[in-house]
Amino acid sequence: MNRSRDLASKSMLIGGNVSLQALDPVRAESWLADLSAAAEQADCHRLVGFLAGTSADRSNLGAILDLSPYLNGLMLGHPEWVDALFDQTAQKQIAALVAALNEPVPDRASEGEEMTFVRRSKNQVSLLIALLDLFGVEDEAYVTGWLSELAEAVVRRVVRFCLNDLQRRGQLQLPDMANPEKGSGLFVLGMGKLGGRELNYSSDIDLIILFDPEVPAIVDPTECVEMFSRLARRLVRMVGERTRDGYGFRTDLRLRPDPSAMPLAIPLPTALVYYESAGRDWERAAMIKARVVAGDEAAAAEFLSAITPFVYRRYLDFAAIRDIQAMKGRIDRHRGFEGLGVGGHNVKLGRGGIREIEFFAQTQQLIAGGRAPELRLLQTIPTLHALAQGGWISKDTASELTECYWFLRHVEHVIQMVADEQTHTLPETQEDLLRVARLAGYGSVLEFSKALLQRLAIVDKRFGQLFAGRDRKEVSPVLAVLSDETDERAQEWLAEAGYKRVSDVAHIIHGWGTGRYRAMRSEAAREQLTRMLPQLLEAFSSARDPDSALAMFDRFLQGLPAGLQFFALIASNPRLLDLLALILTTAPNLTETISRRPHVFDALIDPSFFGEMPSRDLINERLSAFLQDSPGHEDRLDRLRIFASEQKFLTGVRLLSGAIEGEEAGEAFSDLADEVITALLETVENEFASRHGRVLGGRLGLQGLGRLGSRELTATSDVDLILFYDHDADAEESDGERPLPVSTYYARLTQRLIAALSSPMAEGILYEVDFRLRPSGNKGPLATHVDAFARYQEQEAWTWERMSLTRSRPIAGDKVLLEKVGNIIRHTIAAHKADDKLVGDVASMRRRIGKDKPPRGPLDLKLLPGGLIDLEFIAQWALLAGVVPADFVGKPTVEVLAALEATDHHPAVSGLSTSMQMFSRIAQLRRLGPDNARATDDLPRGLAERIARSIDAPDISQIEAMVADSAAEVRAVFNALLPMPDDVDLPGK
Known part of the structure; x- marks a missing residue:
């Protein structure tokens, strides 16, 4: 009697807080009796004693025996597996059983013995996992x-x-x-x-x-x-x-x-x-896992x-998205369900099912995994969270789909636990549905159905949004123009959309359909164009001049080497269409880049693109990777041009879209130039040395001046440079197979550098370059010995040359040499603080510029009286005069002016930095537009609107007035600080 009480009080080491209900409580008790008899026969006395008592665990076992014929068979066939739960937790047993499978195979094991071992291990682990799940x-x-x-x-x-x-x-x-x-x-x-x-x-x-x-x-x-x-x-x-x-x-x-x-x-x-x-x-999708x-x-x-490049493409073939959408369509057609339901619904393939969550994650892995390695995950739920972390989907979407996924997986499991069948379909009879509902932990079919339908609806909604807006229900009449440019309905559609010369526009569109251009010669490209043509025409119809906008797109299309990937990308990312229209109608240089390299648009699908401004370290990392496997000098030069062009494009798009403003663009363009010029100098120097050797103790360095020196480059700026060199005192010539005298060596090296920067190649030019700011200008040697530079600055330099040094900084080369150059520059600037000719020289230079180069329009901000030259001259004077510390040499002009305003040098200096910021923003954006745009009316409307937003103008009609007001204030400050002698003829006095 005492032994029976001990056995009856023994508890299974399983736990859990679920209370399962049998379909038939009487039948459940009968099954428990059968289990007790099997346990008695197997000498599992603890289990016998446990089943003789009453407990929540016993009740759950009875419910499972009644609800699941498969688990019923495992427990009745192997009561010792249940009995083992009195010794060790199910978790520890599972780990031990799997570990045993991973042990070395015995030397003399037979095939039959191994097959028995793995099956019994699998069955026991399956039972234990099921109990942990159901409990x-x-x-x-x-x-x-x-x-x-x-x-x-x-x-x-x-x-x-x-x-x-x-x-x-x-x-x-x-x-x-x-x-x-x-x-x-x-x-x-x-x-x-x-x-x-x-x-x-x-x-x-x-x-x-x-x-x-x-x-x-x-x-x-x-x-x-x-x-x-x-x-x-x-x-x-x-x-x-x-x-x-x-x-x-x-x-x-x-x-x-x-x-x-x-x-x-x-x-x-x-x-x-x-x-x-x-x-x-x-197969790409399959290889993800x-x-x-x-x-x-x-x-x-x-x-x-x-296989990674096959699965995750660096530059995604966006035509694949069409096939991904087709995969979605096949799921829809073959899943066999038109609506959401419970009885007979397939929780894997049906609407709102597990496959849709998996497809939701995998599709975006295929699209973005090449550019975002953090998305290359095997499992669905971590992928959803990585997508949310990267901004590809919202955190709410990830959370909802995660909860739904695990709910549906539990339902899938209990369906399969009934009879160990590879099925995902819910039964249709009420009794069998109740069996599944109760295994899932619900008391009724109604309660289970409510929970299931709620999850199915959430998944269905999120899945439906995956390609939302990409399938047009109605065929637009404009499509007829692809085969017949005289179609009246199509021309009516074009006229209603805002096009004026509809017959000319129809002729252009018809040419696309006939494959007139290389980009449209493949059937797949024309098919993709057909799908997106109405959206494309609607986007261009909102331009100031829709006909011109479409003609510009036609020229872009004419230069496109292939159309399929480009059209597939736009079709799959509708938000990019408006941005494309803005680029094509406002920014010729950006248009040229995407016509040559359509894949640059890939970057724009990344949700982090518009919020990310690459640091110089990140630019360096990307450039290094891009150059890593370059086979030779010419290829390296081409790659540098490609990289610079693409990165300028991306910065220009950020600027045009409003993601950044002009001051940030100036820093970004300058950081890019720093890294590209550094890599180019290394390339040119190594190539030159392979033939002419090196100079004993030779050191060289590049100093940036002008907009590069002050980190204010625009999309089309030249780069102003001086190449400095130094060497051991006894060096006379280089040591290569074709030795050169030292001065000739560095002069020719500089010529090679200039050619590498500015010579037209297949990939265009890298930068227009200007070396005229070196000592003695064009009359002096191309390369400047550092000691000669020091002597020149001390004895011969003019005021304008010293002014240029205030906008200088080291770019690339030997750090010790560049530090020496920096010391010379700081000494030169400090030595002229008390120069009584400084004010007159600066003012006279401005006067001459004003007389020789008058402004060519109200937005010619460089030459405008009170414009950028005035502001830059004020900043340069402030540094030379010592009003602003030499620490600001090489800083952006707006920072120098802000430092000047912080002094008490003159009461009139307030507002200069604000004007500089406004003018810089306009200048940066104007450089994206047509070269001859020097008035608001010359600007494409989209660009004018972007400028107005950038400077907080109420509308585009106020841009010129705001510029004129600021310029007048700047000119007044200039005249107060730097009065001009004999300036009666100077405009803007």
Whole structure:
């Protein structure tokens, strides 16, 4: 009696807070009695005593026995597995059972013994996982994770057994029998849910078996395909064949490349050639989750690295989005459900189901994974959170889909637990629905249905938004013009949209449809154009002059090398269409870039693009990567031009869109120039030295002046440079195969640098360059010895030359030399603080400029009296006069003026920095537009509106008035600080 009470009071080590209800409580008690009898027969006395009592755990076991025939069979067939829960938690048992599968295979193990071992292990782990799930102890992440670990361990064990057997037969010579996979060349990729560690309860496992035919372990290379294909067949049978102990895992090899033609085990070179030449987008999507689960990890790592560019493309082929959308369409057509439901609904493939959440994540991984490596994740839920973290989706979307995903996975599992069937469809009868509802922890079908429909509706809504707005329900009449430019309905549509010369516009559009341009010669490109033509025409119709806007797009299209990727990108990202229209109608230089390199638009799909301003370190990192595998000097020069052009474009787009303002653009353009010129100097110097050698103790450095020196470059600025050099005192000539005298060496090196910067090449020019600010201007040597520079500044330099030094800073080269140059510049500036001619010289220079180069319009901000020259001269005077500290040498003009305003030098200096900021913003934006635009009326309307927003003008009609008012105030300050002698003829006095 005492022993019975002890046994009855013993509790299972499982826990949980779910209270399950049986379909039939009487039947549940009968099942518990059957379990007790089986336990008695198996000498499981603790279980017998436990079942004789009453407890929540006992009630749950009875409900499970009644609700799940599959789990019923496992418990009645193996009561000892339940009895073991009195000794050790289910979690510890699961870990131990999986660990045992991962142990080395015994030397004399037979195939039959191994098949029995893996099946019994799988069944016991499956039961324990189910109990933890149904009792509410562990969540679905635990369930899917351990089911995946179990399947992986089973596959790994069988692969080891098969490799050992090939070794015994003399077909392999494995380097490490304790670890037979190592060096075998063979590996198994887990795909789908196994690859993502998201296996469901009764899932098939998708595998791809590959091998490296070059490994030394293969005894007869001519037989390796057949040998490893036999191993694959044996693996499928040992893992999946049903025996008296059940089965391990149903196994599917159909995800391998071209399964109707390829062997079961595929050589790596064959697989790589297939993916590179014939791989389809669904295979890209499948490869997202590919993970090595067994075999030679070194060979697998090599393959996965090689396949990465196929899966995650650096510059995404946006035509793939069309195929991704087609994948979505196929899901819609084949899932067999038009609405949301409960009875008969497929929780995996049906509307609002698991597949839609997976597709939601994988689609965006394909689109963005090439540019955002942080999205290259195997699992759905971490991917959703990474998408939210990167701004691709909202955090609310990620949270909603995460909760829905795990809910639906739980429902999927309980459906499968009923009979261990690979099904995802809810039953249709009320009794069977109630069975599923109660296994899922709900008391009624109504309660379960409400919870399920709520999640299905959320997923359906989010999934529907994935390509929202991209499918047009009605065919626009304008499409008729592609085949008939005289179509009346099409011309009426164009007229209503705002086009004036409709027959000319129709003629242009008709030419696109006939494939007149290279970009439109492929059928796929014309198909993509057809899809997006109404949206495209609507976007251009909002321009100030729609006809001109369309003509500009026509010229852009004429220069486009291929149209498919470009049109697919625009079609898949409608927000980019308005930006494209703005670029094409306002910014000729940006238009030229995208016509030459359409892939630069790829960057604009990244949600972080408009919020990110690359630092100089990030520019350096990207440039280094871009140049890393450059094969030679000319290629490196081309790559520098490509990189600079693309980065200028991206900064220009940020500026045009309003993501940044002019002062930020000036810094960005300058940072880019710094990095590109630094890389170019290294390239030119190394190439020059390969022929002419180097000078003993030779050092050189580049000093930037003008807008580059003050970090105020615009999109089209020249770069002002001086090249300094120094060397050992006894150096006379360079040491190469073609030695040169020292001065000639550096002069020619400078010529090479100028040519590399400004010579037209296939990829255009890098920068127009100006070396006229060197000592003695064009009369002096191209390269400047540092000591000669010091002497010149001390004895001969004019005031305007010293003024130019206030806008100078080191760009590239030897740091010690550049520090020496900096000291000379600071000494030169400090030495002229008391120069009584300074004010007159500065004022006279401004007077001469005003007389020789009058402004050519109200927005000619450089030459306008009170404009940029006045402000720059004031800043330069302030530094030379010592009113502003020398620490501000090389700083942006607006910062120098702000420092001047902070002094008490003169009461009239207030407002200069504000005017400088306004003029800089206008100048930066104006440089994006037509070269001859010097009045508001000359500006494209979109650009004028952007300028108005930038300077807080009420509308574009007020731009010129605001400029004139500020210029008058600046000119008054200039005259007060720097009075001009004999300036009666000077405009703007």
